[in-house]
Amino acid sequence: MHWRNTATAYGLLSIGMHWLVALAVFGLFGLGLWMVGLDYYSSWRHTAPELHKGIGLGLFALMLLRLLWRLVSPPPAPLSSYSRLTRLGATLGHSALYLALFAVMLAGYLISTADGRGISVFGWFEVPASITSIPEQEDVAGAVHFYLAWGLVILAGLHGLAALKHHFIDRDATLRRMLGRPQPTSQAHKEL
């Protein structure tokens, strides 16, 4: 299998990044909900937020790479079977996912850096603070982070349901393409 995307298929890099982001998003969501309820005396009290922040910043780097890779190696064209509405919905949905992802990460960053402290990434290096002057920044950013995170996982859930709908109801190659499976009919290849 190829690394790059082609006109009809996702390459390994895009597929790998897609599923890694999915894993990170749901993992961070669960970790985040769990860690804010931890007792002060829990042994995870320090470790869990450190993991959450480190992985979150890793996800940010991955998302930048993903955007860059879209430019270098654009994703395959939508399936020819998609209706206009499907195409529009997909574009809107994917844009919302990207936007929500970046907004959630930005809000999270603004919580931890509100007092000018940087964020240590697993002790390897530190991401410095930048914006610190929003009134009651840690609280505002905290609320935004919380609600956007819920919005993001709901969107991601709908995204997954849409993929299942394509797979089981429309019986098209949408989900198979993202799993790197060859398309059985290879209709698109024949057309080419």
Add this chain to the structure above:
Amino acid sequence: MFKQSIAALALGVALFSTSQAMAADYVIDKEGQHAFVNFKISHLGYSWLYGTFKDFDGSFSFDAQSPEASKVKVKLNTASLDSNHAERDKHLRGDDFLNVSKHPTATFESTAVKSTGEGSADITGNLTLNGVTKPVVIAAKFIGEGKDPWGGYRAGFEGNTTLQLQDFGIQGPGPASQSVELIISVEGVRQ
């Protein structure tokens, strides 16, 4: 000249001695922020954590001749808590502690002042914190009063009291941190 001074002095003495209601009204110097509401709480039983409330306002009336007639009233914005660590501040403002979205203000209003010696008094009053009103006693000390260099007149005090968090429906982080000391240091500008 000399006679006039004597007369003025006599008048002053007369006013002071005849009137109990001479207490002047002061407003806490918020503009110059010569006023602090600090707190101190144990961390795990190993060290003291200090924090402050940045936004509060208040007034008091005070007369050095009759300190027991003094009154004080303070209103504080609980969300203005600052312990020099954003994540901790967020936690302290949350449901586990001050619950500031539900109870954004804390107030103190004195009900009685009892002199406990030269320049010191116990100020009893009602403290409302986290939606709970309880009487507390603040041990207050008079620091000083007089003209300031800018044409005003000021008087300053410092007081402290210890609160049991559970009295105000606050769970606290753990067994070592069940009480908090409040240190209130204010300067008032006479109106």
